[in-house]
Amino acid sequence: xxxxxxxxxxxxxxxxxxxxxxxxxxxxxxxxxxxxxxxxxxxxxxxxxxxxxxxxxxxxxxxxxxxxxxxxxxxxxxxxxxxxxxxxxxxxxxxxxxxxxxxxxxxxxxxxxxxxxxxxxxxxxxxxxxxxxxxxxxxxxxxxxxxxxxxxxxxxxxxxxxxxxxxxxxxxxxxxxxxxxxxxxxxxxxxxxxxxxxxxxxxxxxxxxxxxxxxxxxxxxxxxxxxxxxxxxxxxxxxxxxxxxxxxxxxxxxxxxxxxxxxxxxxxxxxxxxxxxxxxxxxxxxxxxxxxxxxxxxxxxxxxxxxxxxxxxxxxxxxxxxxxxxxxxxxxxxxxxxxxxxxxxxxxxxxxxxx
Numbered sequence: 001x002x003x004x005x006x007x008x009x010x011x012x013x014x015x016x017x018x019x020x021x022x023x024x025x026x027x028x029x030x031x032x033x034x035x036x037x038x039x040x041x042x043x044x045x046x047x048x049x050x051x052x053x054x055x056x057x058x059x060x061x062x063x064x065x066x067x068x069x070x071x072x073x074x075x076x077x078x079x080x081x082x083x084x085x086x087x088x089x090x091x092x093x094x095x096x097x098x099x100x101x102x103x104x105x106x107x108x109x110x111x112x113x114x115x116x117x118x119x120x121x122x123x124x125x126x127x128x129x130x131x132x133x134x135x136x137x138x139x140x141x142x143x144x145x146x147x148x149x150x151x152x153x154x155x156x157x158x159x160x161x162x163x164x165x166x167x168x169x170x171x172x173x174x175x176x177x178x179x180x181x182x183x184x185x186x187x188x189x190x191x192x193x194x195x196x197x198x199x200x201x202x203x204x205x206x207x208x209x210x211x212x213x214x215x216x217x218x219x220x221x222x223x224x225x226x227x228x229x230x231x232x233x234x235x236x237x238x239x240x241x242x243x244x245x246x247x248x249x250x251x252x253x254x255x256x257x258x259x260x261x262x263x264x265x266x267x268x269x270x271x272x273x274x275x276x277x278x279x280x281x282x283x284x285x286x287x288x289x290x291x292x293x294x295x296x297x298x299x300x301x302x303x304x305x306x307x308x309x310x311x312x313x314x315x316x317x318x319x320x321x322x323x324x325x326x327x328x329x330x331x332x333x334x335x336x337x338x339x340x341x342x343x344x345x346x347x348x349x350x351x352x353x354x355x
Contacts, residue, residue, distance in 0.1 A: 002210070004035065004098065004099075004210065005035055005097075005098035005099045005101065006035075006098075007034075007035040007098065009035065009209070009210050010032075010207075010209035010210065011209050011210050011211045012208075012209040012210075012211045012212065013206070013207040013208070013209055014207075015206060017209075017211040017212055017215070018306050020206065020208045020209065020211070020212040021208075021211075021212040021215050021216055021306045021307075022306055022307075023136070023206050023208070024135055024136045024178055024180060024208060024212060024216055025136065025137075025180065025216075025306075025307060025347075026136070026137070027136050027137070027138050027204045027205070027206070028134055028135060028136025028137065028138045028139045028142055028180075028182070028204055028205055029134075029135055029136055029205070029206055029207070029208035029212070030132060030133070030134055030196060030199055030200065030205055030206070030207050030208065031132065031133040031134075031135065031207075031208050031209075031213055032130075032131075032132055032196075032207075033131045033132065033133050033184065034129075034130040034131045034132070034192070035098035035101075036095050036096065036097065036098050036101075036131050037094075037095070037096045037097070037098065037100075037101035037104055037105065037126075038093070038094070038095055038126070038127035038129055038131060038186060039093075039094040039095075039096070039105070039108065039124060039125065039126055039127060040091040040092070040093060040094070040124070040125040040126075040127055041091060041092040041094060041108075041122065041123075041124060041125075042090065042091045042122070042123045042124075042125060043120070043121040043122035043123050044121045044122075045115065045120040045121045045122045046091065046092050046122050047059050047086070047092070048120070048122075049111065049112070049115050049120065049122040050084060050092055050094075051248070051253070051254065052111060052115070052253075052254075052255075053071055053107070053108065053111055053254075053255065054069040054070060054071055054072070054082070054084065054254065055069060055070050055072055055235060055243055055244045055245075055248055055254045055260070056068075056069030056070070056084065056243055056244070056245055056248070057245025057246070057247050057248050058084055058086060058092070059247075060245060060247065061084075061085075061086040062086070063086060063087070063088040064085065064086070064087055064088050064158050064159050064160055065085065065086060065157060065158050065159075066083050066084060066085035066086070066093075066157045066158065066159055066173060066175065067083070067084060067157065067243075068081060068082075068083055068157075068243060069081070069082060069083075069084055069243055070082070070235055070240065070243055071096075071104065071107060071255075072234075072235070072254060072255045072256040072260070073231055073255055073256055074255050074256055075231075075256055075259060076234040076235075076236075076255075076256030076257075076258075076259035076260045076263070077230070077231035077232055077233065077234060077256065078225075078229045078230060078231060078233055078234065078235065078238065078240075079100070079103065079104070079107060079231060080096050080097055080100040080103070080104050080225055081096075081097070081223065081225055081229065081240075082094055082095060082096035082097070082104070083095045083096075083157075083173075083175060085159045085173060087159065089161065091125075093127075093159065093171065093173075093186075095131070095173075095184070097225050099225060099226055100225060105124075105126070108124055109124065112124055127186065128189065129186045129187055129188060129189060130186070130187045130188075130189050130192035131184055131185070131186050131187070132184070132185050132187065132192065132195070132196060132199075133176050133177070133182060133183070133184045133185075134182055134183050134185070134199060134205070135176045135177075135178040135180050135181075135182030135208075135216075136178070136180050136181070136182065136204075137180060137181060137350060138204045139180075139181050139182050139183060140152070140181065140352070141204070142199065142202050142204050142205055143183065143199070146164055146165045146195075146198060146199070147162045147163065147164050147165075147172065148162045148163040148164075149162040149172065151174075151183075153354075154172065154174050154183075154352075155174060155352055155353050155354045156174050156175065156181075156351040156352050156353050157173075157174060157175055158173070158174055159171060159172065159173040159174070160172055164185060164187065164195055165194065165195050165198040165199075166194075167187065167188065167191040167194065167195060169188065170185055170186060170187050170188075170191075170195075171185070171186040172184075172185050173185075173186075174352060177213060177216070177217045177220075177222060178213070178216040178217060178220060179216065179217070179219060179220025179221075179222070179345055179347065179348075179349040179350065179351075180216075180349075180350050181350050181351060181352045214301075214303070215303050215305070215306060218301055218302075218303055218305075218312060218313075218314070218346070219305055219306075219307055219308070219312065219345065219346045219347045220345045220346075220347065220349055221274060221314070221344030221345035221346060222345075223238065223240070223272075223314075224301055227284055227300045227301045228272065228300040228301055228314055229272075233272075233316070234256070234259065234260055234263055234268070235260060236260060236263040236264055236268050237263070237268045237270055237271060237272065237316065238272045239271060239272045239273070241264065244260070249261065249264070267319055268319060269318065269319060270297065270316045270317060270318055270319060271316065271317065271319050271322040272300070272314060272315070272316055273314065273315065273316075273317055273321075273322050273341045273342075273344075274312070274313070274314050274341065274342045274343060274344035274346060275288070275299070275302075275312070275313040275314065275315060275328070275330070275339050275340070275341060275342065276308075276310050276311065276312055276313075276339060276340060276342050276346075277302075277310075277311045277312075277313060277330050277337050277338065277339035278311070278337050278338045278339070279311070279330075279332060279335070279337030279338075280311075280332045280333065280335075280337065281302060281303060281304045281311045281332075282299050282302035282311055282313045282330050282332055282337075282339075283299065283302050283303075284299060284300055284301060284302065285298060285299065286298070286299040286302070286313075286315075286330055286331060286332060287299075287330070287331045288315055288317055288328055288329070288330055288339070289328065289329040289330070289331060289336070290321060290328060290329070291327055291328070291329065293329070293336075296317050296318045296321050296328070297315055297316045297317035297318060297321070298315055298316060299313045299314070299315035299330065300313075300314055300315045300316065301313060301314050301315075302314070302315075305346060305347070307346075307347050308346060308347065312346045313330075313339075314344065317341070321341065322341060323341065324341055324342060324343050325340060325341060325342075326340060326341040327339075327340050328340065328341065
């Protein structure tokens with residue numbers, strides 16, 4: 001167990017990190033992610049309120065559809081990444097990072113006060129629920145018998161209220177942090193253990209901790225806030241330009257828009273890329289060099305890939321070196337190892353989409 005954002009979290013359970021990682025890829029794993037901040041945004045001006053804080057096109061979402069988006073500051077830096085779902089129940093359902101929970105809630109409350117003063121109808125309501133993630137290719141087969149809804153009609157990044165193992169009012173969202181098919185289930189706290197134990201009765205399901213969660217998300221090319229993105233990195237630098245909707249680019253009315261739109265037009269000095277390297281595994285803060293030995297960037301996340309049996313990493317390099325296939329070097333314990341820029345995700349993702 002380790003301390004994480006004020007919570008005591010398991011790095012791993014009985015199985016090793018590698019076994020847990022591969023079980024998720026081949027079967028399915030249960031992650032306790034109750035440390036994440038869950039919030040409801042209510043009121044008729046809720047979409048306008050949310051769009052005053054994030055880069056995403058929330059108005060464009062269909063009912064019960066969600067999107068990954070970003071809180072940005074006035075300099076275009078990323079305050080946090082979050083998922084916003086436009087529910088059919090009269091509110092936006094927001095899930096953001098545990099490590100930023102106090103900062104995020106204070107940020108939303110500050111904007112809320114501003115909106116209310118201007119006469120807008122909007123409110124915030126913290127959701128004091130447990131949150132579990134069931135991730136892996138057998139998720140649907142395992143979960144379907146325990147839920148009231150038809151999971152074949154719940155594609156990636158959509159959400160529905162369902163009865164789960166007899167517990168009504170659970171929000172099931174088709175998303176996750178592994179690159180596999182999966183759901184996150186928001187559950188009234190008093191029923192969380194019952195639902196977790198019901199899932200674990202199936203031999204397909206095993207508990208998984210922070211260790212495998214990190215290597216799974218890295219193989220999937222997903223950012224970890226505080227490592228790969230923070231308030232010094234912009235969506236353009238972080239290769240997250242796809243989070244900015246076309247309409248939002250045109251209206252340019254999100255925090256930091258002037259900087260971000262300029263970066264889109266003029267390009268940035270650095271860019272987040274994927275790397276595959278030889279030699280020892282690379283970790284955060286390791287220098288990235290060009291083939292002449294000049295430092296051109298820094299690793300932000302890295303680990304040996306259990307699936308690829310290669311060292312993988314992501315980091316920022318000068319834009320001139322960001323093209324896929326570009327040879328670079330990494331310096332590990334004062335020794336130079338060869339590496340090259342590669343596409344992300346490192347392994348194929350298996351999100352469930354309707355044909």
